[in-house]
Amino acid sequence: MSFLILGKAPNTLAARRAFLGRSGLLLSGTAVALLAGRDALAAKGGKSTAEDVRILNTALGAELEAIAAYQVGAESGLLQKPVLDLALVFQGHHKQHADVLSKTVAKLGGKPAAAKDKYTFPTDTLKSQADVLQFAATLEKGAVSAYLGAVPVFGNKDLAKAAASILGDEAMHWAILRNALGEAPVPSAFMA
């Protein structure tokens, strides 16, 4: 597992931890921006706001599923440290995304999507740490594409900016998961 190679390079790992910490700070900044922009957003109202709420709620639903997916991975017994710790860090990011999205939907007058009682995951195909990482990488890549597709359709540019901030976080998750799998962490110059 190439992730173990990272363990032989403490400077790299330390840098990654610092990097992850900073990404958390960035998200907090976004959260503040989202919530601070609430009055201006709510004042606009109308069709555009209703559509923005729908987009946010769809993103919220996907984030809640991602939280559940990481929980399945964490409880699978297949992840060893430091991979397990990293998975929990990523799950924490998704919790922060979900929290901000939920609060923003509510402040815009919408009803935030709730977590489902039960999620379906392809658990019968998860037999090893690599399987779990591959599954997580698939979800994270999908999330990058989903946010990329959402950014241009927000009526409000502040929301688009916030979605782009989350996109950046998902892309970092995807790259690190690919690296852990021994794949090129950044396989191309552009995402679609």
Place this chain on the structure above:
Amino acid sequence: MGRARALAGAALALAAGATAAANRAGDAQAGAAIYARCLACHALAYDRTGPRHCGLFGRRAGSVKGFAYSDAMKRSNIVWNERTLDRFLANPLNAVPGTAMGYAGIPDKKERADLIAYLRQADSSPECRKQAPPARDRAR
């Protein structure tokens, strides 16, 4: 010379026709890579943030039992086929205003054709055959 030119022209026309047909049919293998963009919300065989894709062709939009569709999708009166998928995937929010699929779409016609070809192929995959939908979910 004139005949050769005519033959060359005919060959070019045939080639162009074949390319157009290929574009319409799409490349399922290329479509599989494009489908990766959908995997934050969709799966073939089970519902997620978006509904499952197994059984998509011939299915009425908004008809997977137990999935919470937007009112807009339920009222869209769409039956999914190559043509309706192409229109929807190009710009979901324009095709079905009010859809929960807050996604800008796939502007490239070839990419849409590839994705649709993949979805068509996946529909007959073992994964989907296990999930054959009940007859009542199909459009009549």
